[in-house]
Amino acid sequence: MKKVSSKVVERLLIYRRLLRLYMQTDGPNIYSHQLSRMTGFSSAQVRRDLMEIGYFGSSAHGYDAEELLKSIDEFVNISEDFSIALVGLGQLGRAILDYFQGHGPNLRIEVGFDINPQKIDRVIQGCRCFHVDRMDEVLKNTNILVGIIAVPATNAQDIADRFISNGINSLLNYTPTRLQLPPHVFVENIDLMNSIEKAIFFARRPR
Amino acid sequence: MKKVSSKVVERLLIYRRLLRLYMQTDGPNIYSHQLSRMTGFSSAQVRRDLMEIGYFGSSAHGYDAEELLKSIDEFVNISEDFSIALVGLGQLGRAILDYFQGHGPNLRIEVGFDINPQKIDRVIQGCRCFHVDRMDEVLKNTNILVGIIAVPATNAQDIADRFISNGINSLLNYTPTRLQLPPHVFVENIDLMNSIEKAIFFARRPR
DNA sequence: TTCACGTTGTGATTTTTTTCACATGATTGC
């Protein structure tokens, strides 16, 4: 199967979300220039991206929103069978849990891990929480595909290694730690301080 | 002054953080291949990036860590004179505030805004919080360079417009809303759901 | 002094990503 870059996937997922909203209020069809305005990507970019997944519109009515959405859905193939583990139930971890709660049952955080006794062996926001020492044991019995790391920076590498040794090769890393990972592992680094610093830089310098 | 891409700035800021750690424990000099291992970027990439800011090492001892750090600092020129405003003091907003508290006084969130009466007109984590209706008035009297948006998605555009009309042209957007912005405004979108979906996609598909 | 080694700086090249620009095709109004 053809390989697709992370950037294309990211944009497809953005179209997907916007299409859902669009269909609630607007007509059944949509043009690349509309998706362009909604996203800020160029319309040529939009058309290229849709080419990638082999969806074809008509030159008269653009794209059928429902069909397009279905095509993207099939392509990304995200279903509730695939769940998520979260390590670190601090400020950030709990905000993340909270967020998932509000977002329907299509994706959910299946299990959480921490070391703080106050946070383990109970259910927080519908998420069963365990001591981090039980990661191997618990992960064996679940169908986790993605691990979220929200522990203090110094523990991030340990947690990543633990995920990987349990066959989880797709991670979200909320810590500033640069993880050392084998090449087959996908990681998305979400680094607030880096983002802020970039924003400060570009606040005073044009791009 | 030469324009630098966002990617280069992002990496420079990563070197910067790693250099600080490195200097605490390791020798006074550092090689591009070490920065490469620490970051995951290629060593040629590292050298190119340092070229961009005109820092030169020696072929014998690589880079002088302290000097290099100083060069990057000068280049990015981030000081405590520039502060940040945060709108939306919910779960996520408070996690962000918390995070900044722990990170020394070099960068701070100067003011917060919300509509919830329980959260306004008091100081939360050292941050003065106001009603969102007072944004114009309050922003006039501060030296805010960057705005963080952590309100519900439906209000994000309003808040962005408000920031921009007050001359703040660098934003962090934590909502999934795609903001419509004039071209001179810098925005970094941090979209958890998008990241997760990408991670799920690549958990099952090689890149 | 001379040589081997390991590293930098960078021109050249390759790869990836985006944009351009236009032929093609569907629709509408007359």
Added chain:
DNA sequence: GCAATCATGTGAAAAAAATCACAACGTGAA
């Protein structure tokens, strides 16, 4: 039926980003 209009799909071009690969240099050992 026909022309005018407007979008799509896409080859080609351009731009951006990353990698290659090697001359040049400084060091230390002999």
